[in-house]
Amino acid sequence: MAEESKIVLSSEDKSLGTIQISPRVLEIIAGIAASEIDGVSKMYGSFANSVSELLGRSDRRRGVKLSSNDEKLSLDVDVYVEYGVSVPKVAAMIQDKVKQQITLMTDLKVKEVNVHIKGIVTSKEDQQVDPNDLFGEHLNDEAGE
Template identity: 70%
Template sequence: MPEESKIILNDDQSLGTIEIAPRVLEIIAGYAASEVDGVSKMYGSFANSVSELLGRSDHRRGVKLVKDSDSLTIDVDVYVEYGVSVPKVAGQIQKRIKQQVTLMTNLVVTEVNVHVKGVVALQEEKQVDPDNLFSEDSEDDGGNEEA
């Protein structure tokens, strides 16, 4: 990996340097975003989806990092749950990512851009009556009520 792709964490280098790979920051941001209530899942590529099906979780999914000389910009792509306030959830994502990256690395995050890629509706769980498997409504037993 090229030397310039690493991010130096410490200013005082009397004992040596502390470097962090950008992918570590992407993982921190991905965890932080996915923990916010209202976030259904992170947006990712086809390769991310295949890896997830194979049991390999990629927490960098949906996160892109841009590091300039003195600024750190993080872009996050998410799906939100149906019925939530999108601006409120996006604001919580921004706050949580900035807080976690600063807390864990002492880096100053200048921007957190949230891109909402879609809305996911929650599916209702249907209860199946084992005595009446083919009934559309488990409450209705076809008029065979006993008096």
């Protein structure tokens, strides 16, 4: 695996050394920020991400891809939204929150945040099947018949 390139944070006082941040850290910041938005159901991830989650390992950078050039960052954020929300409003809130959090935490400039809606998740309906009466045999008993 190729070594990750580090992003050097600018600092006024260079006498103590440099500050480097891994792109993975920026992806984690963006992933957490996006998942906190009301209307986001979950982050999109690969099959490997799903298997890792089943094993109890949460990947907070799931659904986020970072690219950087000329000290400006571009992020792609892939999400599932809840049914009934305004997709443009949720996408705009994701863009604002991700840009705000990365700028606040690192002083890096975010050029763009591209939001990709991968799907819509409906709310789970109440269970219609009684686990004690799977075949509905006692349905008529309750009606007094």
